[in-house]
Amino acid sequence: MSSKLYDPERDPVRIAGRWVRWGLAWVAVPAILGVFMAGNIDVHALPIVGPERETAVLFQDGQAYFGHLDDSGESGTLVLRDAYYFADAKGAPTGLSVGLVRRGAEAHEPADGMRINRDKVLALEQVGLSSAVAVAIQAERDIDHASASPLSLNRMSVGSAQVLTLQRTAAEHDIQRGYAAATDQLAKLNELVLPVTKAEAQTINQKAIADLQAVRRNALAALAVALGTNANEAQAYASATDAVLEGQRFANEAAVLLAPNLNSVVSRAAQLYAQVGDVYAKQLTEPRTASPSPTPTSSPRP
Amino acid sequence: MNAIGNRYRRTALWVRTHGGMLRNVGLATLVFVVMFFFTQWWDFTVPSLGRPQYQAVFLTNGQTYFGRYYDRIGAYVKIEDVYYLQEAQSTDPSQPSGTKLVRRGAELHAPTHRMLVPKSAILFVEDLTDASPIAQFMAQDRR
Numbered sequence: 001m002s003s004k005l006y007d008p009e010r011d012p013v014r015i016a017g018r019w020v021r022w023g024l025a026w027v028a029v030p031a032i033l034g035v036f037m038a039g040n041i042d043v044h045a046l047p048i049v050g051p052e053r054e055t056a057v058l059f060q061d062g063q064a065y066f067g068h069l070d071d072s073g074e075s076g077t078l079v080l081r082d083a084y085y086f087a088d089a090k091g092a093p094t095g096l097s098v099g100l101v102r103r104g105a106e107a108h109e110p111a112d113g114m115r116i117n118r119d120k121v122l123a124l125e126q127v128g129l130s131s132a133v134a135v136a137i138q139a140e141r142d143i144d145h146a147s148a149s150p151l152s153l154n155r156m157s158v159g160s161a162q163v164l165t166l167q168r169t170a171a172e173h174d175i176q177r178g179y180a181a182a183t184d185q186l187a188k189l190n191e192l193v194l195p196v197t198k199a200e201a202q203t204i205n206q207k208a209i210a211d212l213q214a215v216r217r218n219a220l221a222a223l224a225v226a227l228g229t230n231a232n233e234a235q236a237y238a239s240a241t242d243a244v245l246e247g248q249r250f251a252n253e254a255a256v257l258l259a260p261n262l263n264s265v266v267s268r269a270a271q272l273y274a275q276v277g278d279v280y281a282k283q284l285t286e287p288r289t290a291s292p293s294p295t296p297t298s299s300p301r302p
Numbered sequence: 303m304n305a306i307g308n309r310y311r312r313t314a315l316w317v318r319t320h321g322g323m324l325r326n327v328g329l330a331t332l333v334f335v336v337m338f339f340f341t342q343w344w345d346f347t348v349p350s351l352g353r354p355q356y357q358a359v360f361l362t363n364g365q366t367y368f369g370r371y372y373d374r375i376g377a378y379v380k381i382e383d384v385y386y387l388q389e390a391q392s393t394d395p396s397q398p399s400g401t402k403l404v405r406r407g408a409e410l411h412a413p414t415h416r417m418l419v420p421k422s423a424i425l426f427v428e429d430l431t432d433a434s435p436i437a438q439f440m441a442q443d444r445r
């Protein structure tokens with residue numbers, strides 16, 4: 001009799017259960033999903049809404065890395081992709097104390113994706129897209145002919161032709177500044193009292209200048225090759241630019257952070273300028289010893 | 303005209319039949335969007351009422367940052383409008399070199415005004431009083 005009076009549709013426990021299930025499915029789950037997605041996605045990084053998001057990871061030991069950061073995991077590890085970092089460049093002709101290097105060209109040739117221990121991180125910052133670092137990275141992508149994937153949530157920006165022209169010009173001026181510094185060093189050395197005759201010093205200087213010019217020409221050719229021209233065009237470009245740069249100093253020009261490919265050309269040129277300078281400085285400052293005669297003198301007989 | 307009328311009637315019938323489902327999906331989408339943007343705005347910061355405007359954040363590597371410090375749920379704290387002390391080289395070699403307060407943002411990577419710092423990298427945090435010259439400088443610089 002009582003079972004006939006029982007209507008499950010009016011049972012308050014069942015009604016409450018239905019509301020709880022409905023609330024979970026249509027309110028709680030979307031709310032949790034919304035919080036989770038917002039915590040892991042920067043709305044400005046979405047391809048339609050905003051531009052690329054480049055993050056600076058500053059380490060406790062003073063190092064700085066830049067790239068696309070994935071901090072969505074709960075494992076205490078951050079993943080940085082397409083990573084670049086600052087390398088020491090004190091005394092370089094760029095006029096900056098650091099140079100930008102792309103991660104991946106080291107001796108162990110690491111694959112893309114640095115896994116970083118969060119405990120070693122000092123701070124995370126968003127890189128300004130018009131900053132020197134961002135522009136150098138964009139230029140590097142242009143040199144490498146990198147293209148942005150349409151499916152990426154953080155689409156990379158690629159430098160324009162104008163950016164590349166500015167970078168090329170800055171690299172040319174850096175190469176010339178390195179050359180000017182090396183010739184200045186040589187001139188200072190010649191002001192000292194040298195253990196060689198004036199004629200010998202002049203010959204050494206001429207050789208040194210010729211070698212430094214060869215370094216500059218080769219650096220300009222390497223620059224052209226790095227920018228994607230073929231070997232013949234690179235030589236023609238080097239000869240033409242070499243003539244334009246001759247005698248210029250660019251001393252008060254604002255420093256430009258170069259794309260890693262161009263920076264490596266400038267750094268190599270600076271190394272070679274230093275090597276050439278050292279070799280000829282040694283020749284200028286070391287006293288000449290009497291050269292041994294080609295035939296041995298006959299020893300006095302007893 | 304008749305074909306269009308039929309199509310309209312069929313659509314209206316489908317909407318009447320699936321009205322409950324449509325309402326639920328609409329509600330779920332609304333809840334998702336509201337929570338998404340609320341969380342983006344909230345940024346997981348823990349509310350701090352009646353606290354001074356600026357703080358000094360001392361880090362484990364010896365550096366100190368000044369700015370508006372926000373505790374957050376999760377692994378990071380947030381500092382906004384960050385300043386730091388930089389040694390200023392004196393042009394006169396007989397004078398000792400002083401320090402100056404620099405607003406973060408003019409570095410080579412031109413960082414935005416928001417910095418995230420892992421909690422493990424923080425030694426301690428102190429509030430700056432209104433009389434603090436650093437707090438006064440930052441307040442004046444923001445205007």
